[in-house]
Amino acid sequence: MMFTGKLWPVHPHPYPNELLSSWLVRIAHANGEKVQTFTHQEFGVNKQVWNRDIDRLAPEWLLERLSEKTATSIEVVRQTTLKHYKGTLFHHSTHSGVEAWITPLRMYHRKRKGFGLQFCPLCLKEDKEPYFRASWRVALQTFCLKHQIMMHDRCPQCGEAVTFHRIDISSKECGINKLLSICSNCRFDLSDSPIKKVSHFDGGIASNWNQCLLGIEFGVIEKFDIERLAVLHQFGKLLTFHSVSDKLIGFVELQINQKLFRPDCNLRYFEANDVSARHQIIGCAWWLLQDWPDNLYSAWLNGAVRYNQLLKDFASIPVWYSETIVQFNVNYKKRRYELSKK
Structure with missing residues (x-):
C-alpha cells in the first residue's frame, strides 16, 4: 500500500542514540509493512536502500524523506547516522574502506559478511521496544557502559551476524517476529544472550x-x-x-x-x-x-x-x-x- 499523506500513518521518532537502520525498520513495521516492501514503495525500486551500510553511507534523499514523512528535524535525522562521529572518531568521511573506529559490516550483495553490529543483551531486555544504538557500531565500545558487560557481535545460538532488517523476510505476516532483538536466521531472542562481566588489565x-x-x-x-x-x-x-x-x-x-x-x-x-x-x-x-x-x-x-x-x-x-x-x-x-x- 502506497501512503500518500504528508506524514506516514504511523511515524515514530528515533529513540535516543538510535541507528538509522533500526529506526527505519521500526517505521516499516509500525505501518504494517515488511521492510523491503515498505522501502520499495516509499522510495522507489530504483533507489536501493539495503545494498549499502546506510548507517554510514545514508544518501541525502533518504534522510530528507525520513525527515519529511515523520515530522522529525533533519538535524535529528542526521544524528541517527554514523557521520555524527566525524571530528571525534574520524576526520574525513569515505565511501570506500572503513572509517576509523567504526565496525565494518562488509556488505556483499545486500548480505553482511562481517560482524559489525554489536549489542548489549541487557539493554535490549530493558527496552520497551528493542532498538539498536549508534554507539554499538563504535569499535572502541567492546563493553556496555551502563551494565559493564561484554558486548555481543553475533547470535550466540547460530553464530550469524545481526541483520534485523531481514527478520520479516520469511514471515507470512509482517507482525511475526518483528522485534528487532530476534535473530533473522534462527529466531533466537538476542536479549537472552549470555552475560559476561567485562574485565580489564588494571x-x-x-x-x-x-x-x-x-x-x-x-x-x-x-x-x-x-x-x-x-x-x-x-x-x-x-x-x-x-x-x-x-x-x-x-x-x-x-x-x-x-x-x-x-x-x-x-x-x-x-x-x-x-x-x-x-x-x-x-x-x-x-x-x-x-x-x-x-x-x-x-x-x-x-x-x-x-x-x-x-x-x-x-x-x-x-x-x-x-x-x-x-x-x-x-x-x-x-x-x-x-x-x-x-
Missing part, C-alpha cells in the same frame, strides 16, 4: 576507557581526548600488523603477567576483529598509552616496536606524540646502550 585502563566512552556518547570530549583516540587507533593498527603484532603483544603479555591470544593479522582493518579480540587489542593499546611515555618507551627499548612503525601511515599526528617519538630515532647501538643502563 583499574587505570578501566577508568580511562570508561571516561573516553562517556565523552564520546555525550559529545563532551576535549581536543586532547580526540588526539589520544588517534594515538590509540595507531596502536590498534600496530597490534594487528603482521611484522609488529607478535612482538608487541608478547611484550605487553610479560609486563601484565597475563596470557594473551594473537589477533587475526590477515584482516585489513583491526576494527574487523571480533569483539573479544578487539577488547584485548584496545586493552593493549591503552596499556601502551598508560604512564606516558614510559610504557611505550620500554616497548621500544626492548625492540618490541620500531621508531618508523610508530609513525607509519599516521595522519594528523598530535604534537605531544611526535615530540616523544622523535626521541626514539636513534641507531641500534645507542638503544642497546640505553637498555644496558636500566
Whole structure:
C-alpha cells in the first residue's frame, strides 16, 4: 500500500542514540509493512536502500524523506547516522574502506559478511521496544557502559551476524517476529544472550576507557581526548600488523603477567576483529598509552616496536606524540646502550 499523506500513518521518532537502520525498520513495521516492501514503495525500486551500510553511507534523499514523512528535524535525522562521529572518531568521511573506529559490516550483495553490529543483551531486555544504538557500531565500545558487560557481535545460538532488517523476510505476516532483538536466521531472542562481566588489565585502563566512552556518547570530549583516540587507533593498527603484532603483544603479555591470544593479522582493518579480540587489542593499546611515555618507551627499548612503525601511515599526528617519538630515532647501538643502563 502506497501512503500518500504528508506524514506516514504511523511515524515514530528515533529513540535516543538510535541507528538509522533500526529506526527505519521500526517505521516499516509500525505501518504494517515488511521492510523491503515498505522501502520499495516509499522510495522507489530504483533507489536501493539495503545494498549499502546506510548507517554510514545514508544518501541525502533518504534522510530528507525520513525527515519529511515523520515530522522529525533533519538535524535529528542526521544524528541517527554514523557521520555524527566525524571530528571525534574520524576526520574525513569515505565511501570506500572503513572509517576509523567504526565496525565494518562488509556488505556483499545486500548480505553482511562481517560482524559489525554489536549489542548489549541487557539493554535490549530493558527496552520497551528493542532498538539498536549508534554507539554499538563504535569499535572502541567492546563493553556496555551502563551494565559493564561484554558486548555481543553475533547470535550466540547460530553464530550469524545481526541483520534485523531481514527478520520479516520469511514471515507470512509482517507482525511475526518483528522485534528487532530476534535473530533473522534462527529466531533466537538476542536479549537472552549470555552475560559476561567485562574485565580489564588494571583499574587505570578501566577508568580511562570508561571516561573516553562517556565523552564520546555525550559529545563532551576535549581536543586532547580526540588526539589520544588517534594515538590509540595507531596502536590498534600496530597490534594487528603482521611484522609488529607478535612482538608487541608478547611484550605487553610479560609486563601484565597475563596470557594473551594473537589477533587475526590477515584482516585489513583491526576494527574487523571480533569483539573479544578487539577488547584485548584496545586493552593493549591503552596499556601502551598508560604512564606516558614510559610504557611505550620500554616497548621500544626492548625492540618490541620500531621508531618508523610508530609513525607509519599516521595522519594528523598530535604534537605531544611526535615530540616523544622523535626521541626514539636513534641507531641500534645507542638503544642497546640505553637498555644496558636500566
